[in-house]
Amino acid sequence: MTDKYTQLVSHGLGRNVARKLGLPQPALLRRYKPGQALISGPILVQGASAGAEELAAILLSWDLDVRRHAVPREKLGAIILVMDELAGPEDLEKPVLSAASSLRDLAPSARFITVSRPADGAGTPSGAAARQGVDGFLRSLAKELRAGATANGILLPEGVSATSPSAVAALRFFLSGRSAFVDGQFLTVSTAEGRLPSDFEKPLAGKVAVVTGAARGIGAAIARTLYRDGATLVLVDVPAAGDHLAGVANEVHGTALQLDISREDAGQRIIDHAVQRHGHLDIVVHNAGITRDKLLANMDHSRWSSVLNVNIAAQLRINQALMASEHFRDSPRIVSVASTSGIAGNRGQTNYAASKAGVMGLVRATAPLLAHHGGTINAVAPGFIETEMTARIPLALREVGRRLNSLQQGGQPADVAEAIAFLASDAAGGINGTVLRVCGQNVVGA
Amino acid sequence: MSIDGQSATGPQDSSALAAPGATRTLRRAVIVGGNRIPFARSGGAYTKSSNQDMLTAALDGLIARFGLQDERIGEVAAGAVLKHSRDFNLTREAVLGSALSAETPAYDLQQACATGLETVLGLANKIKLGQIDSAIAGGVDSASDAPIAVSEGLREVLLDLNRAKSLPQRLQVLSRLRPKDLAPDAPGTGEPRTGLSMGEHQALTTAQWNISRAAQDEISYNSHRNLAAAYDAGFFDDLLTPYRGLTRDSNLRVDTTLEKLATLKPVFGKSLGAEATMTAGNSTPLTDGASTVLLASEAWADAHDLPKLATVVDGEAAAVDFVHGKDGLLMAPAFAVPRLLARNGLTLADFDFFEIHEAFAATVLSTLAVWEDEEFGRSRLGLDGAFGTIDRARLNVNGSSLAAGHPFAATGGRIAATLAKMLHAKGTENGRPARGLISICAAGGQGVVAILEAL
Numbered sequence: 001m002t003d004k005y006t007q008l009v010s011h012g013l014g015r016n017v018a019r020k021l022g023l024p025q026p027a028l029l030r031r032y033k034p035g036q037a038l039i040s041g042p043i044l045v046q047g048a049s050a051g052a053e054e055l056a057a058i059l060l061s062w063d064l065d066v067r068r069h070a071v072p073r074e075k076l077g078a079i080i081l082v083m084d085e086l087a088g089p090e091d092l093e094k095p096v097l098s099a100a101s102s103l104r105d106l107a108p109s110a111r112f113i114t115v116s117r118p119a120d121g122a123g124t125p126s127g128a129a130a131r132q133g134v135d136g137f138l139r140s141l142a143k144e145l146r147a148g149a150t151a152n153g154i155l156l157p158e159g160v161s162a163t164s165p166s167a168v169a170a171l172r173f174f175l176s177g178r179s180a181f182v183d184g185q186f187l188t189v190s191t192a193e194g195r196l197p198s199d200f201e202k203p204l205a206g207k208v209a210v211v212t213g214a215a216r217g218i219g220a221a222i223a224r225t226l227y228r229d230g231a232t233l234v235l236v237d238v239p240a241a242g243d244h245l246a247g248v249a250n251e252v253h254g255t256a257l258q259l260d261i262s263r264e265d266a267g268q269r270i271i272d273h274a275v276q277r278h279g280h281l282d283i284v285v286h287n288a289g290i291t292r293d294k295l296l297a298n299m300d301h302s303r304w305s306s307v308l309n310v311n312i313a314a315q316l317r318i319n320q321a322l323m324a325s326e327h328f329r330d331s332p333r334i335v336s337v338a339s340t341s342g343i344a345g346n347r348g349q350t351n352y353a354a355s356k357a358g359v360m361g362l363v364r365a366t367a368p369l370l371a372h373h374g375g376t377i378n379a380v381a382p383g384f385i386e387t388e389m390t391a392r393i394p395l396a397l398r399e400v401g402r403r404l405n406s407l408q409q410g411g412q413p414a415d416v417a418e419a420i421a422f423l424a425s426d427a428a429g430g431i432n433g434t435v436l437r438v439c440g441q442n443v444v445g446a
Numbered sequence: 447m448s449i450d451g452q453s454a455t456g457p458q459d460s461s462a463l464a465a466p467g468a469t470r471t472l473r474r475a476v477i478v479g480g481n482r483i484p485f486a487r488s489g490g491a492y493t494k495s496s497n498q499d500m501l502t503a504a505l506d507g508l509i510a511r512f513g514l515q516d517e518r519i520g521e522v523a524a525g526a527v528l529k530h531s532r533d534f535n536l537t538r539e540a541v542l543g544s545a546l547s548a549e550t551p552a553y554d555l556q557q558a559c560a561t562g563l564e565t566v567l568g569l570a571n572k573i574k575l576g577q578i579d580s581a582i583a584g585g586v587d588s589a590s591d592a593p594i595a596v597s598e599g600l601r602e603v604l605l606d607l608n609r610a611k612s613l614p615q616r617l618q619v620l621s622r623l624r625p626k627d628l629a630p631d632a633p634g635t636g637e638p639r640t641g642l643s644m645g646e647h648q649a650l651t652t653a654q655w656n657i658s659r660a661a662q663d664e665i666s667y668n669s670h671r672n673l674a675a676a677y678d679a680g681f682f683d684d685l686l687t688p689y690r691g692l693t694r695d696s697n698l699r700v701d702t703t704l705e706k707l708a709t710l711k712p713v714f715g716k717s718l719g720a721e722a723t724m725t726a727g728n729s730t731p732l733t734d735g736a737s738t739v740l741l742a743s744e745a746w747a748d749a750h751d752l753p754k755l756a757t758v759v760d761g762e763a764a765a766v767d768f769v770h771g772k773d774g775l776l777m778a779p780a781f782a783v784p785r786l787l788a789r790n791g792l793t794l795a796d797f798d799f800f801e802i803h804e805a806f807a808a809t810v811l812s813t814l815a816v817w818e819d820e821e822f823g824r825s826r827l828g829l830d831g832a833f834g835t836i837d838r839a840r841l842n843v844n845g846s847s848l849a850a851g852h853p854f855a856a857t858g859g860r861i862a863a864t865l866a867k868m869l870h871a872k873g874t875e876n877g878r879p880a881r882g883l884i885s886i887c888a889a890g891g892q893g894v895v896a897i898l899e900a901l
Contacts, residue, residue, distance in 0.1 A: 239680070242687040243503070246510035250545035256510035258683045277513065277751050 003386060003402060006409050026409035027148035030109035032177035032418060034201055034228060039175045041077030041107045042067050046099055051115065051162035052082035058168055070102045078111040078175055079103075084156060086116065086130035096137060109148035113174050114138050115162055118155045118188060135186065142184035142441050143406050150174075150183040150407075150441075157190060165194035166430030172200070173422045181383075181415035183406050184441035187431060193374060194429030203425040205230035208278040210270055212261050213288030215241035217387040218337065220248045221413030222285055225421045227252035231283065234274050236261065261288050261314040267321025275327050283424045284322060286315045286336040289355070291389075293348045304351045311355035312362065319366060319377075332375040333424045336363055337416070340383045340439050356381070360435050367433025376432040378423045383439025386410040405440035475570035476754040476901060478747050480863020481508035482737035483689035484696065485851035488589035491692045492734040497526045497533060500689070501540040501586040504736035504856075507687030508582065509545045512740055512752055516545070520578025522552040523565040524738070526586050527854035527889075529556070530593035537584070559805065560763070560886050560894035561585045562737060562858020567896060569741050570758035579746040583862070585855030586736035599627030637889065639769045644776070644889065645806065649715025649724055651774030652808040655815040659723035663707040665807035666728040666848045673845025674700040681844055685863055697731055697851040714806075728807035733851030737859030739866075754901045756866035756882070761896040762786035768891040776809045778893030779885040780816045784827050786895055792881075794834040799868055799882035801861045804847040809887055844868065858886055862898070869900035 006026040008014040018025050042065040045056040059066045067076075081099050086092065099112075106112070114134055122128035134153065142151035152174045156167055166189040173179050174187075197203040209226045213219040214235035223233055233254030237245040242258045249256040257273050259266055274281040289311045292303035315336065322328045341349050342356025363379045370377050384390060384401045390410065393401065402410035419438045422428055483504050486492045492500060501524055509515055524537040533539070538552040557564045562585035569581035596604070603623050610616045636643050652662075676682060677694055712722030714729065740752075747754050764782035766773035773780075779802075787793060794817070802810045816822045817833040827833055844864055847857055865882045872880035880900035887893045 239683045239686075240688055240693045242507065242693075243689055246507045246687050249510035249513075250506055250515050253513065253515045254510075255513040256507075256687075258687070260680070260683075263680070276753065279751065 003410060005399075024403050024408040026403070026407060027108060027146070029148045029180040029407065029409075030177045031180045031412070031414065036177060038062065038064065038172065039077040039111065041065070041075050041110070043078045043080060043175070044070055044076050044102055045080045045082065047082030047084075047095055047115075049082055049085045051084045054161070054163045055080065055082060055115065055171070058163060070098075070105070074105060075107045076102060076105050076110060077107055078113065079106070080171070081112070081114045082162065083114060083116045083134060084162060086127065086134070088126035089130045089133055091130055092133050092137070106145070106149050109177075109180070111175050112141060112145065112149065112151035113171065114151075114153040115167070115171075116153060116155060118157055121158045138186070139184045139441070145406070148180075148407065150179065152179065152182060152184070153186040155186050155188040157188070160189055160192055160430065164189060164192040164430055165196050166191075166428055169194065169196060169422070169425065169427035170431070178418035178422060180418075181407065181411035181438050181440050182419060182436065183439075185437050187436060188434055189430045190432055191430045194431075195426045197425065197427060202230035203427060204283070204421065207231045207282040207424075208234065208274055208280055209283035209285065209424065210234045210236060210274060210281065211285045211287055212236045214248055215244035216248075217389060218382065218385060218413040218416050219287040220244075222287055222417040222420055223248050223252050223254065225414060225417035226283070226285075226424070227254065229421050229425075232278050234270070234278070236270065237288070261318065262310050264317070266314060267318035270318065271321060271325050271327055280330070281322075281325075281327050281332075282330065283333045283335070284318070285420055285424065286318070286334065286359075288314075289337065291349065291352050293352065295348055296350045299351065307351040307355050308358075311352070312358045315359065316362060319362075323369060329373040331426060331429060332370065332373060333428075334366070334370065334375070334377040335420045335423045336377070336379045337420070338363075338379040338381040338435060340381050340437060340442055343381060343437070344442075363435065364433045371432055374429065376423070376429060378428075378431060378433065379435045380416055380419045380423065381435055381437045381439065382411065382416045383437065383442040384410045385413055385416060387413055405442040407440035409440065411438060411440055472574045473576065474744055475573035475741055475758045476744055476747055477756045477758065477862060477866035477898065478740040478742050478752045479508075479512060479755060480685055480737065480739040480859060480866070481511055482686055482856065482860050482863070483507070483735055484686060484692040484694055485733050485735035485853055485856070486692055486696045487851060488732035488734055490590075490696050490734070491690050492588065493590040495588065495690065495734065496591050497529065497536055497586045497588050497736075498540055498543065500588065500734065500736035501536065501584060502543040503687070503689050504584060504586070504738045505540055505544040505546065505582065508738045508740055510687070511684065512750075514546060516547050517550075518547040519550045519582055520580045521569060521572065522546075522550055522582040522584070523555050523569050524552075524584035524586060525555040525557075525561040525565065525855050526588075527556065527558055527561060528587055528589060528592045536586075556855070557894065558888035558890055558892060559803070559852070559854045559857060560888040560892060561855035562860070563761070563862065563884060563886050563894045563896060564763070564858070566739055566741065566758060566858060566862045567761035567894070573741055573743050579743045581741040582738050583741060584736065584738035584859050585853075585857070587853035587855045588734045589732035589853070590734050595631040597627050597629055597631050599624060603627065637768075637775065643714075645714035645724060645729060647768065647775035648806045648808055648812075649718060649722070651777060651812045652723060652806075653715060653718050653720045654774065655812045657723065657808045657811045657815065659708075659721075661811055662723055662728040662807035663704055665804065665810055666707055667702060667704050669804055669842060669845045669848035670699050670702045672843055673698055673849035676844040681867075685867060695850045697733065698849050702727075724806060724808055728848065730805055730847045730852040733853045735851065735853035735856045737856040737863065739859045739862050753870070755870035756898040756900055759897040759899050760786060760790055761894065762789070763892065763894045765893070766891045773891070774812060775889075775891050776805055776887035776893075777812065777816065778891055779887050779895050780813050781827070782893045782895040783883065783885055784829070784833050786897065790897060792897070794836050796881060797836070797883045798840060798872055798880045799843060799865060800836050800841045801846065801865050801882060801884045802841065803852075803857055803861065803886040804842065805852065805887055807848060810841075813885065858894075861886070862896075865898055869898055873900055
């Protein structure tokens with residue numbers, strides 16, 4: 001559910017009043033539903049490189065309305081700015097300003113997507129400057145866009161073409177309603193690995209996925225989204241949450257596994273359950289996590305250790321069991337839920353932020369180990385998401401929390417789930433060891 | 447999970463099919479697993495829950511555990527001892543409210559406290575015969591939401607009123623009403639033919655066999671201690687789904703001690719002359735709850751990639767003439783077990799686990815006492831001497847009704863699923879599969895017992 005304020009200012013009198021008073025006017029975001037068109041309205045592909053040509057051709061092959069030159073006053077669904085051949089800072093101006101003239105033509109919930117190269121492979125200081133410049137440019141533009149439009153970037157290192165499976169998949173993800181609450185972010189496609197699905201509506205068909213902490217909130221949304229995308233689900237939560245877990249399992253035709261993930265043998269029990277019931281295991285989503293908030297001055301052993309144990313230690317042990325298992329070798333995927341608290345810090349959450357920052361650290365370090373078997377591990381860092389947990393934050397704090405991002409609203413659990421489903425797909429095989437924020441470009445953090 | 451090509455009209459296993467009228471080969475019926483909701487003391491967490499609510503919740507937890515959504519199960523059988531007349535199709539209604547296929551047939555069964563185990567045996571027999579490939583057995587009871595009937599006087603007046611045709615006739619019928627007719631008739635645990643409650647009946651047996659207070663308290667203490675340890679070890683993680691905020695049986699006292707139990711005042715047998723020994727601590731309380739057990743043919747379990755914990759080997763029912771005082775009300779299992787074991791060529795020494803339902807601690811002890819009694823063995827069981835003794839270390843090792851509580855019809859399912867899991871964990875030793883005995887006494891002087899074997 002979109003929050004009440006957003007609903008109020010989206011129509012009629014409420015909209016007029018909010019506009020006159022200069023109040024925030026969050027837009028109703030375009031969110032993906034099965035059968036929905038990838039994007040409505042023409043896509044303007046700007047850039048003179050071979051990559052731009054190839055991308056335009058791919059979009060055309062999907063029967064999309066593609067423009068290589070802007071038609072004045074034509075409403076655009078998206079602008080894709082391909083800048084994969086920047087040699088120096090002076091190369092930025094032309095593409096950026098040509099895109100600028102089309103910005104006013106962007107439709108509500110439109111997309112602005114850059115395709116460029118990471119600075120660290122530039123080879124020359126001026127090349128690196130140009131490439132890094134895209135970062136600041138895009139993040140600022142994301143803050144200028146209105147009406148639910150977002151701006152995100154795809155980074156392609158040398159040797160990875162704009163038409164590699166994961167680059168194409170990332171482009172689709174950013175164009176679609178699946179990325180509704182992802183704003184001002186870059187996704188790095190590090191290899192040409194990955195395989196596009198035969199059916200973009202069922203990208204997880206045939207996959208067996210485990211979701212921990214699936215009884216409610218974001219975990220339940222992940223379960224629903226993976227199920228919608230075709231996965232067979234094993235849902236894990238602590239035995240005490242078993243009744244909610246059973247409800248979700250019956251909704252998504254999965255199996256419920258009541259298990260405390262901090263048990264020593266949790267990894268093996270998850271593997272055994274998945275293999276016995278479903279024959280194999282392809283995707284593990286580490287969503288289970290706890291908070292025990294306290295200022296550090298008041299922190300005690302139990303608050304610190306329980307959070308670190310559930311949020312990191314359990315995950316490390318399960319990953320170890322997964323990587324040791326012969327049943328987790330066929331392009332396996334691990335996606336961990338981190339948090340913007342782990343990026344920007346949060347008062348009263350030294351333990352939680354340490355654990356979530358730790359998750360990002362372990363994801364980066366585990367990536368090369370999984371790459372062995374064509375596997376990937378990535379993290380998704382949610383910002384302010386409307387859940388039962390955030391609904392308990394006092395009203396004023398909650399209201400501030402949900403407006404402090406470029407989209408001026410809290411995200412939905414499904415927004416986090418969409419990013420996870422994307423990273424868990426075969427098509428995302430070239431994306432490994434990254435952290436994708438789903439935060440509406442929250443003002444805190446990088 | 448549905449099996450492609452499953453016939454719409456009959457079992458999928460071609461091995462179970464034979465020419466019409468031909469004798470079919472029996473096949474094995476296996477327990478796949480179970481699910482129950484935590485049991486709640488009457489008037490507690492489930493006060494506002496109906497039998498149908500609780501049975502549906504137990505079913506949904508089972509469906510979630512084994513991925514049975516939209517599955518057409520061969521048959522579901524369950525029942526309740528305290529059942530409202532509007533719940534005539536209780537089990538079918540629960541199925542319709544669950545995530546199972548609406549094309550799953552169901553029937554209600556009632557055999558007092560043996561209801562749950564009898565559903566297991568009856569459905570297992572259908573599977574063995576090849577009539578069905580899968581089944582869910584179960585039971586539920588609510589002492590909190592028990593039906594209350596009107597008095598016989600009011601009932602007769604109301605029925606006659608319905609038949610009266612004119613106003614004068616109606617007034618004439620109504621004039622028969624007396625104030626005492628308005629008192630409701632609440633259900634009790636009294637035996638209709640003796641007027642004695644179950645506890646008073648057991649007190650007679652307890653006194654007859656000289657069962658001591660200390661021995662009863664020890665049974666109760668062990669029940670609580672074993673059940674608590676099982677919870678702590680995560681034993682119930684795949685046998686139970688929380689319900690209405692309850693994650694453990696609310697009757698469980700983790701901190702109970704023999705000293706505390708010894709301080710409780712006797713509640714049954716106070717007028718017998720002999721010292722009364724039965725207290726609230728060594729008797730089961732009125733309880734609400736529901737349990738389910740998933741049964742299947744081996745082929746069905748394999749085709750659905752489901753575990754096979756134990757086989758349902760055999761079962762036996764018995765009844766005693768308690769009305770004329772020949773035997774104690776709850777002593778029928780003492781007769782059923784020797785018959786069952788003889789038929790299967792087994793002795794008590796051939797079992798790894800004994801699950802003797804703890805209606806009262808004294809029920810368990812009376813049963814063990816008569817089995818150890820040479821005279822009883824000779825004169826009542828027709829044996830050469832005593833039937834035998836059991837290794838107490840194998841008795842109710844993960845707790846039983848004294849700690850978990852006893853929602854009458856739900857107890858059989860609790861025990862069957864618990865024992866099946868224990869047997870599977872023990873597996874096969876020296877070529878012999880682990881074996882377990884279930885014994886459940888029931889109102890009306892009845893008892894149902896069964897043998898399970900590990901897979």
